[in-house]
Amino acid sequence: MRLATWNVNSIRARVDRVTDWLARADVDVLAMQETKCSDEQFPTMPFAALGYEVVHHGLGQWNGVAIASRVGLDDVQIGFDGQPVWDTASEARALAATCGGVRVWSLYVPNGRTVDSPHYVYKLEWLAALRDNAHKWLTAEPHAQVALVGDWNIAPTDEDVWDVDFFVGSTHVTGPERAAFNAIVDTQFTDVVRPFTPGPGVYTYWDYTRLRFPKRQGMRIDFILGSPALAQRVTHAEIVREERKGKSPSDHAPVLVELT
Numbered sequence: 001m002r003l004a005t006w007n008v009n010s011i012r013a014r015v016d017r018v019t020d021w022l023a024r025a026d027v028d029v030l031a032m033q034e035t036k037c038s039d040e041q042f043p044t045m046p047f048a049a050l051g052y053e054v055v056h057h058g059l060g061q062w063n064g065v066a067i068a069s070r071v072g073l074d075d076v077q078i079g080f081d082g083q084p085v086w087d088t089a090s091e092a093r094a095l096a097a098t099c100g101g102v103r104v105w106s107l108y109v110p111n112g113r114t115v116d117s118p119h120y121v122y123k124l125e126w127l128a129a130l131r132d133n134a135h136k137w138l139t140a141e142p143h144a145q146v147a148l149v150g151d152w153n154i155a156p157t158d159e160d161v162w163d164v165d166f167f168v169g170s171t172h173v174t175g176p177e178r179a180a181f182n183a184i185v186d187t188q189f190t191d192v193v194r195p196f197t198p199g200p201g202v203y204t205y206w207d208y209t210r211l212r213f214p215k216r217q218g219m220r221i222d223f224i225l226g227s228p229a230l231a232q233r234v235t236h237a238e239i240v241r242e243e244r245k246g247k248s249p250s251d252h253a254p255v256l257v258e259l260t
Helices: 011-025 044-048 118-140 175-185
Strands: 002-007 029-033 053-057 065-069 074-078 094-099 102-108 146-151 222-226 234-239 255-259
Touching: 002 011, 002 102, 002 146, 002 222, 011 029, 011 044, 029 102, 029 146, 044 053, 053 094, 065 094, 065 102, 118 146, 118 175, 222 234, 222 255
Parallel strands: 002 029, 102 146
Antiparallel strands: 002 255, 029 065, 053 065, 074 094, 094 102, 146 222, 234 255
16 A cells, blocks of 8 residues: 655646656555645546545635545544634644545644744644544554654754754744654654655755755655554655656655555
């Protein structure tokens, strides 16, 4: 089974790129983030033509998460228990489905904006609620195969950014954010990609401006965290950097794992 995650940065603008890569990469399950559309606007047909079922949760032009699977799409769940709201509304940032026996969560963690913004507090509360749920899931079913995948908007270590001094005072690299990420890891979820893609200089995101991509000035903020039962099945993982190239790319690259 080949499982991937990709912040597509508008699925309607990039559906051809996404489906073309799905076919070439022989992916079984793809979790997508930042789809930027409503459920009615999601381009389901190109995925269906390739044999994928799709579930999407989107509320308009911002956020949005989806899962495309050709190995089943069962027990769909929108959001997790206690997921915080922003500005009185629950955002489209978390979506789960069981695909080929794996519980896949497509997650788009809030950005945080600035460290003095209410959105930063919201981000930390969101991560804390996710941590509580992750702990609950594995306590109830220790052998469950669960994948927490997506755009985490956190660089957990200094080597996950191209220049740590550049980010001083910014979100994504602060102590509380990193502690929140590690708290989820401490619930026995493992970064199953890092052993196959050691840094430094290995990233999943490059800003569109200032030639960040050709200058190799990126961040590693997209992750696949696996429960113990899932982690032991991983035989290969990669960041598909080539998909950041070419015409009208997303500013993120896909992250892919292979499972026995």
